[in-house]
Amino acid sequence: xxxxxxxxxxxxxxxxxxxxxxxxxxxxxxxxxxxxxxxxxxxxxxxxxxxxxxxxxxxxxxxxxxxxxxxxxxxxxxxxxxxxxxxxxxxxxxxxxxxxxxxxxxxxxxxxxxxxxxxxxxxxxxxxxxxxxxxxxxxxxxxxxxxxxxxxxxxxxxxxxxxxxxxxxxxxxxxxxxxxxxxxxxxxxxxxxxxxxxxxxxxxxxxxxxxxxxxxxxxxxxxxxxxxxxxxxxxxxxxxxxxxxxxxxxxxxxxxxxxxxxxxxxxxxxxxxxxxxxxxxxxxxxxxxxxxxxxxxxxxxxxxxxxxxxxxxxxxxxxxxxxxxxxxxxxxxxxxxxxxxxx
Amino acid sequence: xxxxxxxxxxxxxxxxxxxxxxxxxxxxxxxxxxxxxxxxxxxxxxxxxxxxxxxxxxxxxxxxxxxxxxxxxxxxxxxxxxxxxxxxxxxxxxxxxxxxxxxxxxxxxxxxxxxxxxxxxxxxxxxxxxxxxxxxx
Numbered sequence: 456x457x458x459x460x461x462x463x464x465x466x467x468x469x470x471x472x473x474x475x476x477x478x479x480x481x482x483x484x485x486x487x488x489x490x491x492x493x494x495x496x497x498x499x500x501x502x503x504x505x506x507x508x509x510x511x512x513x514x515x516x517x518x519x520x521x522x523x524x525x526x527x528x529x530x531x532x533x534x535x536x537x538x539x540x541x542x543x544x545x546x547x548x549x550x551x552x553x554x555x556x557x558x559x560x561x562x563x564x565x566x567x568x569x570x571x572x573x574x575x576x577x578x579x580x581x582x583x584x585x586x587x588x589x590x591x592x593x594x595x596x597x598x599x600x601x602x603x604x605x606x607x608x609x610x611x612x613x614x615x616x617x618x619x620x621x622x623x624x625x626x627x628x629x630x631x632x633x634x635x636x637x638x639x640x641x642x643x644x645x646x647x648x649x650x651x652x653x654x655x656x657x658x659x660x661x662x663x664x665x666x667x668x669x670x671x672x673x674x675x676x677x678x679x680x681x682x683x684x685x686x687x688x689x690x691x692x693x694x695x696x697x698x699x700x701x702x703x704x705x706x707x708x709x710x711x712x713x714x715x716x717x718x719x720x721x722x723x724x725x726x727x728x729x730x731x732x733x734x735x736x737x738x739x740x741x742x743x744x745x746x747x748x749x750x751x752x753x754x755x756x757x758x759x760x761x762x763x764x765x766x767x768x769x770x771x772x773x774x775x776x777x778x779x780x781x782x783x784x785x786x787x788x789x790x791x792x793x794x795x796x797x798x
Numbered sequence: 799x800x801x802x803x804x805x806x807x808x809x810x811x812x813x814x815x816x817x818x819x820x821x822x823x824x825x826x827x828x829x830x831x832x833x834x835x836x837x838x839x840x841x842x843x844x845x846x847x848x849x850x851x852x853x854x855x856x857x858x859x860x861x862x863x864x865x866x867x868x869x870x871x872x873x874x875x876x877x878x879x880x881x882x883x884x885x886x887x888x889x890x891x892x893x894x895x896x897x898x899x900x901x902x903x904x905x906x907x908x909x910x911x912x913x914x915x916x917x918x919x920x921x922x923x924x925x926x927x928x929x930x931x932x933x934x935x
Contacts, residue, residue: 488885489894501888527891532847536891573847576836600886626844628835633844668874703876736878771882797885 488772488797498528503797505598511789519545521598523566532573538566565647581622584646588622588637588662589614589675590697590710602731602741603764604776604793609725612749613712614693615653615679619646632667644682656682673697691716706731723748739766759783772797818935820920821864824908824927834931838873840915843892855895856904856916868917871933
């Protein structure tokens with residue numbers, strides 16, 4: 456009975472979302488993936504959903520991973536963005552030789568909320584909770600916008616994925632290139648702390664990026680303090696080097712970094728290199744190789760793995776993705792399937 | 799005869815150049831001079847303010863051939879790649895430039911609105927707007 460009720464609940468949510476999307480598709484001014492404007496106000500609404508299936512030797516897992524609503528707008532030199540999200544709203548897992556378990560999480564999280572002030576063509580100040588402006592993957596992390604269903608582990612190992620505080624950016628244009636400097640400052644608790652990969656109360660970071668034609672190079676460095684850490688001065692330092700080369704049909708992306716505390720190396724290295732080939736507008740293949748070696752527990756954890764993926768996008772804001780992960784530890788090999796929509 | 803062949807060769811080399819159209823990126827007369835990379839940044843909404851003035855990029859309709867030429871020459875992006883770019887920007891809270899269906903509308907808008915910037919065929923250029931970049935097919 457309970458499974459029946461859960462099914463009805465999910466069906467209702469999916470139906471509502473699909474009906475909303477379909478009704479918006481009927482509006483000739485609406486384009487999927489670009490949100491809607493509220494009347495003639497400078498306010499826009501949008502969102503995204505994603506569903507995932509994960510199968511490995513150990514378990515089968517179905518999840519309604521994300522349902523998020525976005526609102527943003529701008530007025531004169533100010534703009535704002537709010538993103539609220541249900542994370543892992545419904546998860547059904549079945550481990551080997553055990554009964555399936557279902558977990559539901561009805562908590563609505565604040566994923567991002569910030570106000571930007573564009574001082575002039577060079578300087579921009581941001582206040583609020585935002586994706587830490589580190590590397591490439593972390594600033595575009597949602598399922599629909601990334602190339603694969605999974606996210607590189609280096610992103611969750613090396614630095615806090617969210618920062619709650621201030622950010623100051625400086626953008627400068629040379630004749631044919633672009634230079635950007637980003638700073639991040641947090642000296643307070645996280646907003647919706649449990650949602651962050653590290654629960655922090657301090658984060659100072661700086662990044663420099665250089666873009667010319669199809670190539671972008673970025674270097675980030677910073678330090679952060681884990682909240683409730685038993686050692687007050689236990690700061691963790693990180694740096695990340697990232698490269699992106701992108702043409703009409705091909706993208707090469709790599710991010711590598713290290714993390715250490717004042718007295719020891721906590722992650723010797725973590726990173727990935729990923730190539731994506733879009734052989735038509737709708738079909739792409741992706742190959743990613745990841746590697747990391749961390750000392751976060753008493754023993755070091757070292758792993759190398761490869762991800763082979765295929766993505767079909769009937770239109771860009773709708774993605775059907777499949778990937779197979781081949782790990783150095785065979786037990787971790789898994790298949791991931793996902794469906795995601797940006798509206 | 800040799801001179802004739804040489805002249806014919808030179809003429810044939812220049813024919814495509816002479817027949818190709820010229821286009822201009824235009825702005826309101828109050829906007830300062832800006833570089834090609836800044837024009838690109840404005841149309842990708844990376845720059846929204848210049849000298850305390852809000853900049854308003856205006857595109858031609860999606861099927862207009864001048865728009866395709868502009869996106870290829872200045873933005874260096876295909877229509878599909880640009881559409882994907884704007885889908886990603888939606889997640890970051892940015893909208894694509896507004897579009898107008900004719901070069902005349904763009905010229906009038908640019909003439910009247912401070913910070914407006916657009917592109918038209920160079921034949922339609924007059925002193926009511928400021929030329930900030932010129933390119934040929």
